[in-house]
Amino acid sequence: MVTSYPSYTKNMSTGIVIIGAAVVVGLFLISTYNTLVVLRTRIKEALSGIDVQLKRRADLIPNLVETVKGYAKHEKEVFENVTKARSSLMSAGSLSEKAEADNMLTGALKSLFAVAEAYPELKANTNFQDLQRQLEDTEDKVSYSRQFYNSNVLELNTKVQMFPSNLVAMLFAFKEEPFFEASEEERKKVDVKF
């Protein structure tokens, strides 16, 4: 029996302490790593959720432009702006590009609907009303999916920065993710333009 020798007993208790500490550290590593992985996966999912809504939004535009053109032929500049904003949204690659293009599109659409106010027949068109409703809905959906994305990014970034989870993040190369939002200035610029 090991316990009958005092020196062994001492060694053993140190051993137990070391093993215990290793287990605690190991458990912390595993749980933190898993949380980080879950967050990263959720962020990726949320991002593709935003993309789905942005695409849906872009898909509604040609139909809307056609409908409005039928009543308000002379508002060329407005149509051009909307079409331009749409194509830049379609070709946007990075997150900040997408955010910017989406804000541009929101501004362009705002002026389009403002123009529509001057055409009572257009406003009475059920197709137009339906498109307007669907566009408003996708706009809401973009903002809510963005909110979900951002709240997850916030959680991940906090974990990446804060001690001790930042050690695990560093060890496994977890990086901070960018937020999806245009700055207040950019938003103002878009509004002022029209």
Place this chain on the structure above:
Amino acid sequence: MTIYSQISANRQKTYLIFALFIALLTGFFYLIGLYYGDGNGYLVLGLVISTVTTFFSYFYSDKLVLMSVGAVPANKRDHFDLYTATENMAMAAGLPMPKVYVINDPAPNAFATGRDPKHAVVCATTGLLSMMDRGELEGVVAHEVSHIKNFDILVMTITSVLVGTISLVADWILRSLWWGGRRDSSDRDSGRNPLTLILLLLALIIAPLTATLIQLAISRKREYLADASAALLTRRPVALASALEKISGYPRPMRSANTATAHMFISNPLRKHTKGDWFAGLFSTHPPVAERIRILRSL
């Protein structure tokens, strides 16, 4: 992090309610068994019946609840605002899209049911849809989606079915004792202990009362919590506050709600209590609406 502790707390509560229900119903049957002189036989019977009911309630109580309030499935074309508000709130909360149901009732109200976010239902009355503007509707739906997200729906739905079952069984035994006792009194009186009869009657009165108290205990705090989470989802606490004002200001009770399902709704669907009545407050399934509105407005 708190959301995860809420979820595990709700799971534990569900197991506790299951255990309580099985113990209560089995105890019932045992007392009946004692009365009829076959305690063990009835004990086994009670155990089997209550266990089966428990399993059934876990998987089917949402359908049972929807049926009991007469809800029908909604679609995007006819109920555009409700449907899209639910889509948006599920999106903001990061949940799969719940099923959407509508109750044809002029009293404005809403509830959520199901066993987890993958099997969840949001249900609103037609009165709610006609009275609320878009922001208010989103506030109400966000409140329900919060109940889904933290698994309140599991506890609330199961409680309503099990409480309903207990009152049903108690009622049924009471009746059979009343009528059966009279018929048999002349020839087979031997083996029946008047003491067990008294015990049984006592249990029959206490059981539904306990069940109701459980129901009350579980539902009051979580309304405040769901209000707060809803405000976080929509970022517009004032809209939910004004929705609550409209709902509580409606003078008539809901036709399709009853005491077993009342605690599931966003606001008490039964007769409104008068202010300052402490006894009514004791047995109220919901926290005072005025208090909820005050908190929301101060956010």
